[in-house]
Structures are given as C-alpha cells and as structure tokens.
Amino acid sequence: MSAEGSDNVLVGVIGGSGLYHLDNLTFIKHVNPETPWGFASSPITICALPSGTKVAFLARHGPGHTINPSAVPSRANIAALKSLGVRAILAFSAVGSLKEEIAPGDFVLPNQIIDRTKGIRPASFFEGTSVVAHTAFGDPFAGKFLKWLETRVQKVLEENGSGSKLHTGKCIVCMEGPQFSTRAESKMYRAWGGDLINMSVLPESKLAREAELSYALIATATDYDSWREEERSVTAADVFKTLQTNADLSRKVAFTVLDELHAAAAEGDILTEEVGSMQFAIMPRSVQQKDEDRKKLSYILPAYFSD
Numbered sequence: 001m002s003a004e005g006s007d008n009v010l011v012g013v014i015g016g017s018g019l020y021h022l023d024n025l026t027f028i029k030h031v032n033p034e035t036p037w038g039f040a041s042s043p044i045t046i047c048a049l050p051s052g053t054k055v056a057f058l059a060r061h062g063p064g065h066t067i068n069p070s071a072v073p074s075r076a077n078i079a080a081l082k083s084l085g086v087r088a089i090l091a092f093s094a095v096g097s098l099k100e101e102i103a104p105g106d107f108v109l110p111n112q113i114i115d116r117t118k119g120i121r122p123a124s125f126f127e128g129t130s131v132v133a134h135t136a137f138g139d140p141f142a143g144k145f146l147k148w149l150e151t152r153v154q155k156v157l158e159e160n161g162s163g164s165k166l167h168t169g170k171c172i173v174c175m176e177g178p179q180f181s182t183r184a185e186s187k188m189y190r191a192w193g194g195d196l197i198n199m200s201v202l203p204e205s206k207l208a209r210e211a212e213l214s215y216a217l218i219a220t221a222t223d224y225d226s227w228r229e230e231e232r233s234v235t236a237a238d239v240f241k242t243l244q245t246n247a248d249l250s251r252k253v254a255f256t257v258l259d260e261l262h263a264a265a266a267e268g269d270i271l272t273e274e275v276g277s278m279q280f281a282i283m284p285r286s287v288q289q290k291d292e293d294r295k296k297l298s299y300i301l302p303a304y305f306s307d
Ligand SMILES: CSC[C@H]1O[C@H](OP(=O)(O)O)[C@H](O)[C@@H]1O
Pocket: 015, 016, 017, 018, 060, 061, 069, 092, 093, 094, 095, 177, 198, 199, 200, 201, 236, 239
C-alpha cells in the first residue's frame, strides 16, 4: 500500500455524468498515484466533511467529461482508490429507465446486472498475468452496503421534497455504447428483466469485487431510453435535462451519508462480505505464478500476493 494510505481515507466516491465534483465538501488536495494499470481517469480529490472526515472523489469520465464509457480506465480507478486505503466505494451513474414506474429524477439502488458490453474493456486485474482467478459475482453489489444505504438515501429524498422516489432491488443492463440502444434492443432488455440501462457499471463493479472493496451504485434516472412506442427515442439532450438536478441531489446524498459510511467502514461493519472473498477465487498453484505478476497484484491484494 502506498504512503497515501496515511490519510485514513476509507470511502471513495465515483461520480458519473453530471457529477464531476463534490463542491459541498472542503477541498484538501489532489493525489494521482501511478498504479500498475496506469493512472486514474483524473487526479483524485481528497475532500473533507464538516467533521473532518476525509473522502476520496473521482470523476469517472474526467472532470471535463473527456473519457468515453468504453475507455474509462476502470482498473486504474479502482486500484488507485484501494491504494489510498479506501474500503467502500459509493458510485453514482446517470441511467436510462426501462420501466414506467422509474421516472427521470428518481434514484435507484440496483442489485443485479446484465452484461451487454462487448469484451473490449479490460475487465480483470488478472488479465495478462500468470494468475487465474474466478471471482464470485452472483450478487454484484455489496448486499449489506445496499441495505445500509436504503433508509438513508430515502430520508434525503423525502427531506428534499422534490418528489424523487427511491427504487430498490432492480436490474441494470450495462451496454457498450457510446451510441444509445435501438428500440428493438430497448424492448429486448425489458423482456430480459432489465429495469435500468447505463454504460458504466461494468467492469467497475467487477474490479471492485476483485480488489475486495464494498461497492454500491446509486443510479439516477435521466430518461426512458427508447422502448416507449409513442415517444421519440432517447437523445443526449434528454439526458442533459435532468443531469444537473440529479447531480445536485446526489451531492446532498453524499454529504448526508459519508460521515456515517466512513464510521461503518472503520468498524468493518458493512465490509465483512468482501474482505477475504478472493481467497478461494485464486487458483492455488502459486509456484507457477511469476514474481512480477505477484508484485503487480500485491498492489490491490497485498494479503495474498505480498511475499
Ligand atoms: C450522458 S448519457 C450516457 C452516459 O451517461 C452515463 O454515464 P455515468 O454512468 O458515468 O453516469 C452512462 O453510463 C453513459 O456513460
């Protein structure tokens, strides 16, 4: 672990489209660790809550939204956050709704994912190494963390009085993009049981699991994608309409939950499922693992790969 860990930053926030900063928190500094997978999307902002609790913030597409979803350096993003000492990641994403009851402006805590990426994104820390690992991903989000968030996010939405609803237990489809879906695809995802769609939750969530980090996504609905017969299909302009309001509300949610989340992370409360989860995922023939690969992997999993 790098010297950056001494900041005691246990919680990382990943901001998506529209959420490029947490300017309701106090800026402390930028850090930009070089990981074995390169640099993160942008320097990571270390910022403080009024209590002094520090958190790390990373803009997924860079602060000027210059990185398209297929090119987000997710391995570097997750590795960099882990190198700071982060144990839990609260990620935000702008999503399309595949269900009538999930309206633009609503917030959602998905618990399942359907993968419609096209295999062009590096999706594992083990890729290209002599180490094989088969990570359990049946429940792609941290279950206890999701439960923990439910009441807290609900409270912020109610207090905000904007009418934004919270939906839980939903399934998000992650498509490759950058173009939006056809009408036929949008309808197919509904038939498959998809409730939401974005271009970012994979491989981010898989990599968080490989790094034994607790990961939850707050999906903020911006549009109805392209399945509604009578409506025109989604455009970026539709997405932009709700992006700013959703981002403002996301900042309120972050401001409200981060102190308590830091405390829970410090106690190990919501982290028990992920820590240790890779132990039986890694194929055990360590004699055949190259030293250079063990060194690389020790950056994210020192418990298994530090000699
Ligand atoms: C701007 S519309 C499509 C774009 O928005 C979402 O980004 P993020 O998940 O980072 O909020 C979606 O995944 C696409 O990348």
